[in-house]
Amino acid sequence: DADVTQTPRNRITKTGKRIMLECSQTKGHDRMYWYRQDPGLGLQLIYYSFDVKDINKGEISDGYSVSRQAQAKFSLSLESAIPNQTALYFCATSDFRAGGSGELFFGEGSRLTVL
Amino acid sequence: AQSVTQLDSHVSVSEGTPVLLRCNYSSSYSPSLFWYVQHPNKGLQLLLKYTSAATLVKGINGFEAEFKKSETSFHLTKPSAHMSDAAEYFCVITKGGSNYKLTFGKGTLLTVNP
Numbered sequence: 001d002a003d004v005t006q007t008p009r010n011r012i013t014k015t016g017k018r019i020m021l022e023c024s025q026t027k028g029h030d031r032m033y034w035y036r037q038d039p040g041l042g043l044q045l046i047y048y049s050f051d052v053k054d055i056n057k058g059e060i061s062d063g064y065s066v067s068r069q070a071q072a073k074f075s076l077s078l079e080s081a082i083p084n085q086t087a088l089y090f091c092a093t094s095d096f097r098a099g100g101s102g103e104l105f106f107g108e109g110s111r112l113t114v115l
Numbered sequence: 116a117q118s119v120t121q122l123d124s125h126v127s128v129s130e131g132t133p134v135l136l137r138c139n140y141s142s143s144y145s146p147s148l149f150w151y152v153q154h155p156n157k158g159l160q161l162l163l164k165y166t167s168a169a170t171l172v173k174g175i176n177g178f179e180a181e182f183k184k185s186e187t188s189f190h191l192t193k194p195s196a197h198m199s200d201a202a203e204y205f206c207v208i209t210k211g212g213s214n215y216k217l218t219f220g221k222g223t224l225l226t227v228n229p
Binding site (some may be wrong): 004042107108 | 124149151156157158159160161164205217219220221222
């Protein structure tokens with residue numbers, strides 16, 4: 001089983017619908033992240049969480065919200081999806097105890113299409 | 116602010132020939148630098164990282180990168196390309212010690228021709 005699991009892997013929805021992308025991890029890491037990938041733009045940070053009670057906005061948080069339900073679970077919500085939120089979304093984790101090495105462990109991505 | 120620039124959006128090589136993927140960085144602080152690889156329909160995987168120890172860093176699958184402060188570069192190389200190296204590669208920078216503030220380059224797509 002994958003260490004970082006994202007569901008769903010693919011989703012097609014309509015403008016205005018509420019969407020939740022879920023992420024769970026078995027690595028025991030304290031830090032979790034949501035990134036968005038668009039072709040030719042690299043990855044952009046949406047939200048990150050250092051623990052259950054510590055959630056922070058990233059570079060492009062407008063239109064998104066998150067919930068850290070447990071150390072192992074971090075969900076991303078689009079309250080009212082719009083077409084320019086069509087993208088590939090990645091969840092990632094890292095271990096603070098690694099001393100700030102910066103290594104992230106990624107899920108396999110959730111491809112979202114908003115029509 | 117810190118940033119990275121990947122100088123080529125697409126690199127095409129023949130199998131068995133050397134690979135060079137170029138990355139320049141800008142940082143006011145002592146940076147940590149990384150290369151990640153993304154195979155089709157997969158998440159990103161760490162190839163190698165520089166964190167102010169040895170300037171020549173060896174990674175997985177025969178890749179290596181050299182941190183050159185005078186040139187503000189962190190180019191990724193491999194002596195001989197394999198078909199399995201075909202993927203997208205991302206250069207990433209973070210402020211030293213702050214591993215949550217990663218800035219990704221826009222990626223270089225590596226194509227390996229038989």
